[in-house]
Amino acid sequence: MGASQTRSEHKYQDLADKTGFSLEQITNLHKRFQQLSGNEDTLSRQNLDNIPALANNPIRNQIIEAFFDKRNQHQDEVGSFNEIGFEQFLMVMSHFRPPTLKTTEEEKEALRKEKLRFLFNMHDTDNDGTITLVEYRKVVEELLSKSGAIEQETAKAIADAAMLEVASTNVPDMAPDDFYEGITFEHFEQILKGLEMESRMHIRFLDVDTTTMRCGKSTS
Amino acid sequence: MDLHISRRTEVLLVVFILFSLLYGSRGEIPPKPTGGVTIVPPVKPDGPQAFPDAEKANLPVFTMDYPRIQIPFEITLWVLLASFAKIGFHVYHKITIWVPESCLLISIGLIVGGIMHSVHEEPPAVLSSNVFFLYMLPPIVLDSGYFMPTRPFFENIGTVLWFAVVGTLWNSIGIGMSLFAICQIEAFEVQDINLQENLLFASIISAVDPVAVLSVFEDVSVNEQLYIVVFGECLFNDAVTVVLYNMFNFVAEMPVVEPVDVFLGVARFFVVGLGGMGFGILFGFVAAFTTRFTSRVREIEPLFIFMYSYLAYLVAELFAISSIMAIVTCALTMKYYVEENVSQRSCTTIRHVVKMLGSISETLIFFFLGVVTITTEHEWNWGYILFTLLFAFIWRGLGVLVLTQIINPFRTIPFHLKDQFGLAYGGLRGAISFALVFTLPDNIGRKQLFVTATIAIILFTVFLQGISIRPLIEYINVRRTNRNLDTINVEVHCRLMEHTIAGIEDLCGQWSHFYWKDKFMKFNNRILRRILIRDNRAESSIVALYKKLELQNAMEILDTVSGDISAAPSIVSLYEEKKNSGKPKKKFLASDLKSMHDILSKNMYKIRQRTVAYTNKHALPNDSQTKEILIRRHTSIRRSLRPGSFQSSVVPKSHKYFSLPAGKSLESKFPPTRLSYTDDQETMSEVAYPSRRSRFHQPGRSSSRAMMPLQRLDTLKEAPSVDVLDESTGERGRMGHGMSRTNSSSSNARIPAPRRQFPPSVDHDSSSADNFRNGHHEATAEEEEQQQQQQPSSPTPAWAAETQDNTAQNPLLRRPQWNPKRK
Numbered sequence A: 001m002g003a004s005q006t007r008s009e010h011k012y013q014d015l016a017d018k019t020g021f022s023l024e025q026i027t028n029l030h031k032r033f034q035q036l037s038g039n040e041d042t043l044s045r046q047n048l049d050n051i052p053a054l055a056n057n058p059i060r061n062q063i064i065e066a067f068f069d070k071r072n073q074h075q076d077e078v079g080s081f082n083e084i085g086f087e088q089f090l091m092v093m094s095h096f097r098p099p100t101l102k103t104t105e106e107e108k109e110a111l112r113k114e115k116l117r118f119l120f121n122m123h124d125t126d127n128d129g130t131i132t133l134v135e136y137r138k139v140v141e142e143l144l145s146k147s148g149a150i151e152q153e154t155a156k157a158i159a160d161a162a163m164l165e166v167a168s169t170n171v172p173d174m175a176p177d178d179f180y181e182g183i184t185f186e187h188f189e190q191i192l193k194g195l196e197m198e199s200r201m202h203i204r205f206l207d208v209d210t211t212t213m214r215c216g217k218s219t220s
Numbered sequence B: 001m002d003l004h005i006s007r008r009t010e011v012l013l014v015v016f017i018l019f020s021l022l023y024g025s026r027g028e029i030p031p032k033p034t035g036g037v038t039i040v041p042p043v044k045p046d047g048p049q050a051f052p053d054a055e056k057a058n059l060p061v062f063t064m065d066y067p068r069i070q071i072p073f074e075i076t077l078w079v080l081l082a083s084f085a086k087i088g089f090h091v092y093h094k095i096t097i098w099v100p101e102s103c104l105l106i107s108i109g110l111i112v113g114g115i116m117h118s119v120h121e122e123p124p125a126v127l128s129s130n131v132f133f134l135y136m137l138p139p140i141v142l143d144s145g146y147f148m149p150t151r152p153f154f155e156n157i158g159t160v161l162w163f164a165v166v167g168t169l170w171n172s173i174g175i176g177m178s179l180f181a182i183c184q185i186e187a188f189e190v191q192d193i194n195l196q197e198n199l200l201f202a203s204i205i206s207a208v209d210p211v212a213v214l215s216v217f218e219d220v221s222v223n224e225q226l227y228i229v230v231f232g233e234c235l236f237n238d239a240v241t242v243v244l245y246n247m248f249n250f251v252a253e254m255p256v257v258e259p260v261d262v263f264l265g266v267a268r269f270f271v272v273g274l275g276g277m278g279f280g281i282l283f284g285f286v287a288a289f290t291t292r293f294t295s296r297v298r299e300i301e302p303l304f305i306f307m308y309s310y311l312a313y314l315v316a317e318l319f320a321i322s323s324i325m326a327i328v329t330c331a332l333t334m335k336y337y338v339e340e341n342v343s344q345r346s347c348t349t350i351r352h353v354v355k356m357l358g359s360i361s362e363t364l365i366f367f368f369l370g371v372v373t374i375t376t377e378h379e380w381n382w383g384y385i386l387f388t389l390l391f392a393f394i395w396r397g398l399g400v401l402v403l404t405q406i407i408n409p410f411r412t413i414p415f416h417l418k419d420q421f422g423l424a425y426g427g428l429r430g431a432i433s434f435a436l437v438f439t440l441p442d443n444i445g446r447k448q449l450f451v452t453a454t455i456a457i458i459l460f461t462v463f464l465q466g467i468s469i470r471p472l473i474e475y476i477n478v479r480r481t482n483r484n485l486d487t488i489n490v491e492v493h494c495r496l497m498e499h500t501i502a503g504i505e506d507l508c509g510q511w512s513h514f515y516w517k518d519k520f521m522k523f524n525n526r527i528l529r530r531i532l533i534r535d536n537r538a539e540s541s542i543v544a545l546y547k548k549l550e551l552q553n554a555m556e557i558l559d560t561v562s563g564d565i566s567a568a569p570s571i572v573s574l575y576e577e578k579k580n581s582g583k584p585k586k587k588f589l590a591s592d593l594k595s596m597h598d599i600l601s602k603n604m605y606k607i608r609q610r611t612v613a614y615t616n617k618h619a620l621p622n623d624s625q626t627k628e629i630l631i632r633r634h635t636s637i638r639r640s641l642r643p644g645s646f647q648s649s650v651v652p653k654s655h656k657y658f659s660l661p662a663g664k665s666l667e668s669k670f671p672p673t674r675l676s677y678t679d680d681q682e683t684m685s686e687v688a689y690p691s692r693r694s695r696f697h698q699p700g701r702s703s704s705r706a707m708m709p710l711q712r713l714d715t716l717k718e719a720p721s722v723d724v725l726d727e728s729t730g731e732r733g734r735m736g737h738g739m740s741r742t743n744s745s746s747s748n749a750r751i752p753a754p755r756r757q758f759p760p761s762v763d764h765d766s767s768s769a770d771n772f773r774n775g776h777h778e779a780t781a782e783e784e785e786q787q788q789q790q791q792p793s794s795p796t797p798a799w800a801a802e803t804q805d806n807t808a809q810n811p812l813l814r815r816p817q818w819n820p821k822r823k
Helices: A002-019 A023-037 A045-049 A052-056 A060-067 A086-096 A105-123 A133-144 A152-170 A185-191 B002-024 B031-037 B066-091 B094-098 B101-118 B129-146 B150-155 B157-183 B195-205 B211-219 B224-253 B259-291 B298-318 B323-341 B344-375 B382-410 B417-425 B431-438 B447-476 B488-508 B513-532 B541-581 B586-604 B623-644 B654-667 B678-687 B689-693 B703-717 B721-728 B739-748 B753-757 B759-763 B766-776 B781-793 B795-809 B815-822
Strands: A042-044 A083-085 A130-132 A182-184
Touching: A002 A023, A002 A086, A023 A042, A023 A045, A023 A086, A023 B488, A042 A045, A045 A060, A052 A060, A052 B488, A060 A086, A060 A105, A060 A133, A060 B488, A083 A086, A086 A105, A086 B488, A105 A133, A105 A185, A105 B488, A130 A133, A133 A152, A133 A182, A133 B488, A152 A185, A152 B488, A182 A185, B066 B094, B066 B101, B066 B344, B094 B101, B094 B447, B101 B211, B101 B344, B101 B447, B129 B224, B129 B298, B129 B323, B129 B344, B129 B431, B150 B157, B150 B224, B150 B323, B157 B195, B157 B224, B157 B382, B195 B224, B195 B382, B195 B431, B195 B447, B211 B224, B211 B447, B224 B259, B224 B323, B224 B417, B224 B431, B259 B298, B259 B323, B259 B513, B298 B323, B298 B344, B323 B344, B323 B513, B344 B431, B344 B447, B382 B417, B382 B447, B417 B447, B431 B447
Parallel strands: none
Antiparallel strands: A042 A083, A130 A182
16 A cells, blocks of 8 residues: 555656646546546546536537547647546646746746647647637537527527637738638637636646535635 | 804805806806805895795795705705816816826815815714715715626635735734734823724724725726725725724723623624625515516616615614625625616616716715815824824735735635735725714714824825825736727637636536536526526527627618618619719718717617626716727728718628628629629628627627617618518528528629729728628638539529529619629
8 A cells, every 4th residue: 555655656746747736736636537437547538428517518528528639638649539547637637727926927928828729629629720610610509508598590690700700800901702711729819819818717726635625615 | 053054054155156166167266256155145044934024924025944955955065066076177187097086086175174164164064973874885885886897706706805804804903903002102192092992993994995096907907806806805895894893883982891792793793794795685686586577667677776775785784784795795686687677778877876876975075084184173193193104004015915825825816916016005095984983983082083093094095005006006017907808709718718617627526616606607597597587598698799799780780771871862873983983972971970970879878788897986887988989980980981882772681791702702703894882882881890899898688689770770771571581580690591591692792793893992991891801701611612612503593593582582682783784
């Protein structure tokens, strides 16, 4: 028992260096990982699908898919996994690490870009580097899918309008017979330029085991 | 007695007239008011019966009963005076940028006080405890509560409460203890102030009221977190202060304080705070529920809001629990539901009245602060007052430093040193402190010293810190947030991020506020909305934004059409010439713009503003925006009008422009002999939207409402039914309602050709044309393919079919016009 403890700690240290999580956070996440996977070493889509808390999330599919997306692993691979190990799980989670007081401006910029890239990847399901209208629509539809009686038409129209917006902000002098195929990452950055990401897309990963505590709300 | 009253009124009148003249006509010389005084003499203190001859019982021709109206009369005059002062500062606008309004109000008050003092007048006795707590305070807190930016508030609720509650306790106890220590020094001659009184005084001056700071923060748009913490702190800190004040006030009168009393005090603190919250929520829900049924009595709809909030306040006061807490939570709770229920006009009314009452109340308090500063007798004690200032400053700074260190590990986004500075420096004292100290019971031995010290600290912070905070904030460059993002993409992605975060949190198995937000939204949608809201369909914020944009769209169409109407007679005759001239008719422009302006101004105010991003304490949120929209709209309309001319009486059909890319592809195939401005025109007006829509801050409430202009437009257009059908399908699918549209769109596709022919006309209006082009590019890949395939391969049959299709389906396209021409 003791031996395995040290071994896992050693392993965690590597992960901590890679992902920037603290050891406690990794321990916590590992517990959760095992809980989700049923004490297996790998996690499958099925496992994530079964999380009851996630059942009501309108973009559940996108979220789950993001975990199996190789692009979110900080390596230059594309494609998707069938199963992910703890390391991959952590890698995806590491996108949501909040900045600390020590984070410099450049790092913040990099973090922001990383988070945007994550979002972009959620849209761009076919890995071709652009978000086409079809892909965009899909996401919007999913987003709206839980809010009651919203017809697909609305979702479509919204996606269309959004796309039009992107086109008009990014390519103001597009030749008349051009066709805006889709949002590239640069354009994506452009349209969300003013949006403050520093206060979004963060999760405070707790250092203590939270599965027994429900204390999330007391502070923000 | 009577004589005294009338004298007071006389002075009030003089002052009032003086100011109205100063601010009203600005050119009048002071002697004039003395002429005004001659009006006053009729107000002779003859008692209620001012008959010429009391003995004769004849019917009096002229009577005067001043005492009867005295109180409301004087109140009215004071309010008017304060309001005139306010107008005064805004005559020269730059003053208020550098000097906060509160400073100016205090200065005016000082002047008025000086005048009154010189004639040995006493200020009105409005600042009795009852008047203040029952009439002056509720509007102020209702204003803050109602216009609280809900979402950032709940995202930062922990920090806000932490600073408001713990911070205030920290300040009160810290300052109180230190001052008590000072009191032990004999040199200051204040040994008679005991600990309780010191604590009482400290609790009074720990109420921060950073109105001036908030408006500065808003102007330089500091980051959301800092803003909301200052805002929320000032709000809840009032509540805490009042609770503490009452407690210490009670304690100060007790001869001996036993340890039990301390525990009881702590318990009471929670009872008072949470009890107030409970009442607030209760009344908030009742109010929301009531407005569910007010759709038939629109005229009194706004009243419910005020009555219920006031009721919450009074009931809380009745049970001696925190009435501020009650009214704030009441406003927060009901706002969301009420605004869904009431009509747009009522909503506007509510907002205006809340703002108006709040700002008048505050204006009066600051104004009286100035007056009272001069007219009361002061007990100036250098040592005590300077140490008060020092301690207030030190404890505030220390408090912020220490409390942020504690709260930072729990915050997702920690406060930086700069933020902390803003937080600490933003701790101005204001109206609440002043009113509280002024309502101190007389049995406090050193009341005058307390009043003096409080006024000193208020003047010091308001003037010194209030004026210097803007340069400082700009100098240290606090992190800023861009708040003016209102595009669909941003909205979509905000939601996307929120859901992602909530999902990831679920995945991690930890609960944070996103988790609770999710849970609450679910509960809200399932139960609360169903009970409280008449039209209880849940609405996602994206859809809301979209509808808002739709509405804008619709209004633009309306504008275009109205422009067309005025231009209509010339359309046919000019049609051929126009294509060559390419220049718009100037005379149309003027009249068109005018009619658009009319329509716009008629439409604008009806539109509901759903989210108030950040509101100045003294400004209604939407005014400047509306103005800006109008201006921008006008310029853009002007631009879009320039090249196109007006003869195309086309109703822009939203779904139309998606066909244009295809059209472009066809251009080469069809020699641009056929000249039609129609499409230029319509696409232009249409496609200019995206750029403008983002500025449109007035969302429509429902799509049906948004559609109304369109239907009206149809009648105007004499365009028969089919169009209505199109529009009324609800969301005018921008591109692609699917196959059925593809036909018509492909036919449209050919129209753009002429644009090629008139590059100058299009190009010289830069931006709208740009937008115009972009519009086309949103066509889906499939549609485009479809069109492209369809058209080249078998053009004639397709068109033949479409021609009739279109004319039937969409007469507004003026299909007949181009059709002959094509041949």
